[in-house]
Amino acid sequence: MASMNDKDYYAILGVEKDASTEDIRKAFQQKARKLHPDVNKAPDAEEKFKEVSEAYAVLSDPEKRSRYDAMRAGSPFAGATGSAGSPYAGGYGGGDPFGWGFPFGSNGYTRRTSTRGRSRSYNPRVGADVVFDLTLDAATAEKGVSRGVTYQRYAACEVCHGKGSVQAEHSETCPTCHGTGRISADLSGIFGFGVMDIKCPECEGTGRVVADPCEACGGSGRVLTASEVVFNVPAGSHDGDLVRVKGMGNAGTNGSAAGDFVCRVVVPEERLNPYQASGFRVLGFDLPFLVFGALSNSLAGLLVFILVIAAVGVAFIVRGGGLKTNSRWWRNALASLGNGAANGLLIALLMVSMFSCTAAGPGVRYYGYIW
Template sequence: MASMNDKDYYAILGVEHDADDAAIRKAFQKLARKYHPDINKEPGAEEKFKEISEAYAVLSDPDKRRRYDAMQSGNPFAGASYGSPSQPQGDPFGGMGGFWGWPFGAAGAGRQAGSRRSRAYNPKAGGDVVYQLDIDDKQAKEGVRRGITYQRYVACDVCHGAGSVHADHARTCPTCGGSGHISVDLASLLGLGVMNMVCPECEGSGRVVVDPCEACGGTGRVLSASEVVVDIPAGSHDGDTVRVPGMGNAGTNGSSTGDFVCRVGVPSERLQPQAAQGFQMIGFAMPFIVLGVLLDVLAQLTVIIAIPLLVGIVLVGRGGGVLHHAGTWWRNAWRYFVNGFMNAATIAVFMALMVSCMSGFGTAGYRGGFY
């Protein structure tokens, strides 16, 4: 979700920056009546209602509004005491022109005011980077080494992955008090009770970065080009994977890094989509053939058997033929065949039970006529 820095709550409510509490309340009441989901059924009305409720929850609270105004002006420390008691509020790095300007003075502050930063402290492990590498039959048989250049998130060099340059630890979010949610009381305004929503400053984590890094925006990671050497072992097959630990995406706010996963592709071993679907349909027909033979109802199941069988054969033929492929290709084909067989087997067993039950009822009814 968009952070508090990215939203203009005054514009959302349509009020001036110096609007008093009465004006803010009146603007919210007007918009809330217009966009409340119970009244407005148009697409996007519910999201709009949540947005204006979020804006009102911040601007109607003096402390939250003061903090929001300070953050919008480029100084998130105004009105909050994050440093030690001996540090003056509003400029914990006194004498340096404020953090957002340091060390470049007013020019740095002006540049930062327009940047997109998130103060949310939300450590999450980095995801794996999955890369598809196709090789030929010879390389798959003998093995091959490949150098790969790719894009991934790496730990920020400026803040060393923490997301904060000068502060060692995250702090409890002052907007929500660490709960991760904020509440807006609509009872006195619309008679609708209390509405809870995710805190826009910490984005639900309950903690915030004190001084978001300029380079990474407070996440602790940046997008960068990386290189990795992957050794594909001899005897590899289509679908095998080679994992390189620690070469995936860096986690946010100093969390663990994922792996680089190279997915091996051997086109000669890979079934074309049409052929794969064809083998599945052929497999689908097989249980009904067995059922028809065992229960002597093959003629009645002709349509169920013939359609998937014929369509499957046609698709296999269009998918590259079957004569020039090696054993691995056939093993893959067998897996698709078995998949189709198992899908149809349940239906075939159910039909067999139904036939048996109906036969039993018919016999009982016939015998009952003599008694």
């Protein structure tokens, strides 16, 4: 989510930077009339409506607008409401850990942004895992293998040691929302919307901001970097097995714990493709009807239905490449067969129940009342 520092609220509303409060109100009114979810059914209409509402909530309030203008201009007094001598600063760094290619792309650098006069939300979150698919043939997976991988991830900032701030020991109350994490815009005079409650765009809803953000990481406590990891895939591994390296995933924000590097073993010989999996599920679905027909002496009446369903299942399997000899592949095939049989059993039991009620006739329903 882009912070308040990164959004041009004037451009969002389509007004000049010296626009009056009335101009801002009219601009929002025009935008809201077009984007309100009750009127505009476009998929992104609600998101755009929230964005223009956020812009209006900031620019229509003189105090919030003054602070926003100061931060956008890089004023050293933007954080004057905080602790003396500790103006807020902020920025951002990094992006998608795999966004520059694997292991590196043409833009292999860590993004750094001047943080003078800007603030950064204090939002401690545990880092996400980095998942890597390793494709092996069945023989290699059976013997086991050691592999090394170079990849990009968020690592703890070495300058601030992951805290997000070099000097300050603790986060500070957000000056925009005063620690509530929400800001309100009074829209009662515009279409009768009433008061709209919006997540604070400066602290991103946490109510806290990083005082004196680190220049290297922009206050998040982590930077995008290249890492290397060596891991062992144990002997006897199979498709879908996971090898986990603790703490080598993305670092958490503001000193939170890091995620793991997770290697997911892929063995094509053991994996059913979608056509094969569907084929076995269809065959499994067919089995309860075959059993039901045999037990109820109605197999002849169900034979056409059973044969058609079986033919569809076989056609899917053939289209997927046919059968394989790998034992793990057959285990997966039987699992798909079982899933299909469970679904077919529910339908078959429903049919048995309906058949029993029909065969009993209305006289049985009145039997208990005759006596």
